[in-house]
Amino acid sequence: MITGTGVVKTFKQRGKMLGAREVRALRGVDFAIPKGGAASFIGESGCGKTTLGRIIAGLETYDEGEIEIGGVPMSGLKHKQRQPHFRKIQMIHQDPYSALNPTRTVHQTLHAPLTLRAGQTGRSRAWIEERAAEVLSLVGLDPGTVLSRYPHQLSGGMRQRVVIARALTVDPEMLVADEAVSMIDVSLRLGILALLKDLRERLGVSVLFITHDVATARYIGADGELYVIYRGQVVERGAVDTIIADPVHPYTQSLLSAIPVLHGLEQPGEQPVMPLESLDESQSDAGCLFARRCPFRGERCAEERPLLRITEGAPQEHACFYPERRDVIARPMSEV
Amino acid sequence: MGTQAPGVRIGGLTVVYKTPAGELPAVRDISLTLEPGTITGIVGESGSGKSTLALSLLNAVQPPGRIAAGSVEIDGLGDVVGLAGEELRKARGRHIGYVFQAAQNSLNPLKTVGKQLLDLGRSHGVEDLRGLVREAQELLGRMGLDGARVLDSHQHELSGGMRQRVGIMLALVLNAHLVVLDEPTTALDMITQANILKIVREVHAERGLTTLVITHDIGVVAEVADRLAVMYGGRLVEQGPTREVLGAPQHPYTKGLIKAIPRLVGDIDEARALPGRPPTLATVPKQGCVFRERCALRMDVCDDVDPAPQVDQGERGPRTVACHAVTVKEHA
Numbered sequence: 322m323i324t325g326t327g328v329v330k331t332f333k334q335r336g337k338m339l340g341a342r343e344v345r346a347l348r349g350v351d352f353a354i355p356k357g358g359a360a361s362f363i364g365e366s367g368c369g370k371t372t373l374g375r376i377i378a379g380l381e382t383y384d385e386g387e388i389e390i391g392g393v394p395m396s397g398l399k400h401k402q403r404q405p406h407f408r409k410i411q412m413i414h415q416d417p418y419s420a421l422n423p424t425r426t427v428h429q430t431l432h433a434p435l436t437l438r439a440g441q442t443g444r445s446r447a448w449i450e451e452r453a454a455e456v457l458s459l460v461g462l463d464p465g466t467v468l469s470r471y472p473h474q475l476s477g478g479m480r481q482r483v484v485i486a487r488a489l490t491v492d493p494e495m496l497v498a499d500e501a502v503s504m505i506d507v508s509l510r511l512g513i514l515a516l517l518k519d520l521r522e523r524l525g526v527s528v529l530f531i532t533h534d535v536a537t538a539r540y541i542g543a544d545g546e547l548y549v550i551y552r553g554q555v556v557e558r559g560a561v562d563t564i565i566a567d568p569v570h571p572y573t574q575s576l577l578s579a580i581p582v583l584h585g586l587e588q589p590g591e592q593p594v595m596p597l598e599s600l601d602e603s604q605s606d607a608g609c610l611f612a613r614r615c616p617f618r619g620e621r622c623a624e625e626r627p628l629l630r631i632t633e634g635a636p637q638e639h640a641c642f643y644p645e646r647r648d649v650i651a652r653p654m655s656e657v
Numbered sequence: 658m659g660t661q662a663p664g665v666r667i668g669g670l671t672v673v674y675k676t677p678a679g680e681l682p683a684v685r686d687i688s689l690t691l692e693p694g695t696i697t698g699i700v701g702e703s704g705s706g707k708s709t710l711a712l713s714l715l716n717a718v719q720p721p722g723r724i725a726a727g728s729v730e731i732d733g734l735g736d737v738v739g740l741a742g743e744e745l746r747k748a749r750g751r752h753i754g755y756v757f758q759a760a761q762n763s764l765n766p767l768k769t770v771g772k773q774l775l776d777l778g779r780s781h782g783v784e785d786l787r788g789l790v791r792e793a794q795e796l797l798g799r800m801g802l803d804g805a806r807v808l809d810s811h812q813h814e815l816s817g818g819m820r821q822r823v824g825i826m827l828a829l830v831l832n833a834h835l836v837v838l839d840e841p842t843t844a845l846d847m848i849t850q851a852n853i854l855k856i857v858r859e860v861h862a863e864r865g866l867t868t869l870v871i872t873h874d875i876g877v878v879a880e881v882a883d884r885l886a887v888m889y890g891g892r893l894v895e896q897g898p899t900r901e902v903l904g905a906p907q908h909p910y911t912k913g914l915i916k917a918i919p920r921l922v923g924d925i926d927e928a929r930a931l932p933g934r935p936p937t938l939a940t941v942p943k944q945g946c947v948f949r950e951r952c953a954l955r956m957d958v959c960d961d962v963d964p965a966p967q968v969d970q971g972e973r974g975p976r977t978v979a980c981h982a983v984t985v986k987e988h989a
Contacts, residue, residue, distance in 0.1 A: 365846045366817065476934045477703070506702040507873055511917050511930035533846040536919040565921050579851035580921065581876030585900030587920075596848060599801075599818060650921045654904070 323377065323410070323495060323527070324353045327386035330372055330553075344602055346372040348553040349386065351629075354527050356494065359545035361530040361538035361561065363576060365600055369553040371499055374531045378497045379407025391494075411488035415500040417480035421472040427483050428453065428468040434490040456486040459524075460516060478509035485516065495527040496520070502537060514540035535565060535577060549573045552602065552610045555629055559637025569635045569644035572596075572611045578649045587651040594649055609642070619643055662834050662867040663732035663752070665691035665714070670727035672709050672718055674938060681938045683709045683722065685891045688966075691835075692974075693732070696861055696868040698878030698899065700914070701888035702935040708758065710888070711837050711871045715749050716740055731835060750781055754828030756821075758839040758871075763824065764812040770823055771808035774830065781831055789830060796826045799863075800856050818849035822856065829864065836861075839871045854880045875914060879903055884974065887911050890936045890947030893966070897976030907978040910948045946981065954982035 330347040346369045354360045362370040375381040376388065379395075388395045390406040398406075414420045421430060431453040439449050454464035460482040472480055481501065488496055498517060502510040518540050521528050530541050538547055539561055547564045549557040549572065557570040568574050571594055578593035596614040604613055612622040619642060627640045635644060667689045673680040684706040691697050701707040712718050713729055716737045729737045734752055737745075749755070757763045765773055771790065778789045794804030800822045812820060821841060828836055841857065842850040858881050861868045872878060878885050879899060886896035887910065895908040906912045913931040920928065933951035941947055949959040958981050966979040 365848055478934060506935055507875070508702060508914055508917050508931035509934065511919065511928055514919065515930065534919075535847075536921050539919060539921070539925050575848055577921070579847040581851075581854070581874070581880045583876065583879045583903050583915070583918070585879070585902070585904035586915070595851075599816075599849065599852070652922050653920075 322353070322356050322389075322391060324389045325373075325377070325386065326351050326389075328352075328373070328376065328383050328388065329385035330369075330376065330381070330383050345553050345606070347376075347383070350550075350553070350555055352548060352555075354495065354529060354546075357521065357525040357527055359521060359528045359530070359541035360548060361532065361541050361545060362548045362550055363532055363535055363538055364550040365533060365576075367600055367602060368550045370531050370550045373550070374412070374497050374499050374529065377495075377529065378410050378412040379403060380412065408491055409494040411491065411493040411496055413481070413484055413488060413496055413498040413501045416504050417477055417484050418472075418504070420484050421480060423472050425471070426468070427457075427470055427472075427475075430483065430487055431456065431490055434487065438491060452490065456489045457483075459489060459520065460486045461512070462486070476509070477505045478512060481505055481513050482516065485513075485520075489520075489524075489526075493526060495529060497529045497531065499531040500533070501530075503532075503534075510537075518542060533576075534580075536580065539565070549576065552600075554610055554640065555638075556611065556641070557637060557639045558629060563637050565650065567635065567637075567646050568649065569637070569646055570611075570639045570641045571615045571617050574647050574649045575614075580651070582651040585654075587653055589651050590647075590649040592647040592649060594647060609640075617643060617645070661732075662693040662865050663734070664693040665732070665835065665867065665869075666728075666730040667691075667710075667713075668728045668730070670710070670713060670729065671725045672706070672713055672722055673725045675721035675723075676938065678939060680725070681941075682725070683891050683938060684713070686727070687888075687891075687893045689886055689893060689896065691867050691869060692884075693867055694865060695883045696858075696870060696881050697884045697886060698870045698872065698882030699886045699888055700872060700875050700878050702873055704890075704935050704937050704941075705888040706891040707871045707873075707888050708839055711755075711839055711869065713738075714835075714837055714869070715753055715755060716745055717749070747781065750777065750831045750833065752833055752835060754831070754833035754836040756824040756828045756836070756838045756841060758843065764820060766812050769809055769811055770815075774808065774827065777827060777831070783831070793826055793830050796829060796860075797822065799860065800825065801852075816849075817845050818853060821845065821849075821853055825853075825856070825860070829860065829866075834865065835867045835869075837869045837871070840873070841870065842872070842874070842877055850877070851880075857881055875903075875918060887914070890941040892947050892979065893977075894948065894980065895976075895978045897971065898973040901971065901973065901976060907976075907983050908948075908980050909952050909954050909982065913951070946979075948980075952982075954980075956981055956985075 327349045328347050329349055332344045334342045364370045376383050395403055435449045435452055457464040462482050502513050517528050520526050528541055530538055545561050547561045548555050551572050557573045574594040575596045582589045598614050608624050609622040609627055612618045621642045627642050629638045629640045631638050670687045671682055672684040673682050699707045724738050774793050778786050783789050797804035797807050842853050882899045885899040885902045887894050889910050895911045916929050945961050946959040946964050949955045964979045964981045966977045967984055969976045
């Protein structure tokens, strides 16, 4: 179980001419990912989803709040003490082309973490070879053909599988996939998404998806939770399918409306939502963070910040004073 | 020319790259017509040859690549393959606007956008530079940006979506009426992508352009294009009116590609990845169908004979598919 309560992160930019500027990347985020569970963070670039993912993976510190891994709070621990906890959380990066050392074969890439692992658990050299072959089979690669290859001899999809295999060498409890398929050929993307879903089901590894494409978030499984993040605040949270079918926050509705419609195959939703302007982090923090871009803003929105809560009529949590269901997503022609 | 949307006729185009294994074709015997005033979308995965095809429109394939055969006829310009030197340089920009892949990174980081605009103007012998700046401001304003502010900015001061719009402005400011957009929305998030696509559609209609969009994302083409062409392994495997191709795809690759897109509604297990991987320059079959290794409908004939494109004159424009299995079914 990995939980976060009131996680705050502020980046300070020092400017000689214009003075210091602060970017509030996270403004008190709560989350909980049960063991073997799944969650997905979605939002635009710059909404803070990647920062949160990096904090969860231990690659970034946080200023306020608390992260607990298996019930152990991380903030009181020294760097060295934290490491074994964060090792249970492995990151799959966006770009499999730069995530692998080009001068090392797949064998060498897997050998290093496995040797470390063998040292810790007192296992033999033979175990290392066995385990290397095993993790490759787990990700759907044939050890016989892949082990001796260099990254440049593999396709994007295969590289991403090697990256996932490397993450599995340390027996992680959670994989954090940050836009893990966006640089992979379209015809192969689904294979990687299905693999993550499969690893979750077979090995009980939790999966955290960070993505701007809501459709891929469905691949974490129907029991997964969706967190819609905007300017460092969770604005809607609930079961993946609930939020996709019945979003109530105008920001979630904008994200869903922006997904291209396959004309000829699909019918667009009847009430698409377009934000009034584009994301500007320097905008004032008063009131609802989305108010300036929101086509449905009311009087209250400029003065007060809505908090994440459940209201009557919708099963999910949301942070909007005027929640309303709107028909935003495209549906297959056959259903219309 | 200069005031009307030109038509483009690509005929039997083959582009080869020199490799240690000899000259290998990245684009092989492609014929494609861009009707004046339409938006055509080319969809393909990495290594399909789509960017090479787009560069051929400018006759800008760089060594070790070269156009080995075929022609690219553009109304008012003639066959671009025959152009060279100064003539070719002038055609680019004036007649053909090109928005490069990752336009976010194709700007000069050391110069303001305005300075780069003036460079462009001077290199094309524009006398009224003030007019050019005005035109640029108008275009940027049209795309929802503050023109004066953007022209005074360096690229690092602009967001990804803003840089993309600057790329579109630079492609159009010399009044080109043929525009090529190479992966116009890669690396942009969904909301910004929707914005850019809306701008592409609107600017296309307002200025009377002929537009070619190159992308790996079928959703992008579905949103903007009148006609859709699907490339695989350097070949054009299917083309036709976008709605028809998406609604009733014929080629097994097109079908597979559409099936591989995760959707918001319906059973997610129905979406399926295509088996195998896209071919590279070195692994693409030299004879027979380029898709056969990943095809469920593979027959003996696919190994030896290249399927010829079958043209079907439909109501909304011709539809072409190059597949033995489809042809056999029709004649059976």
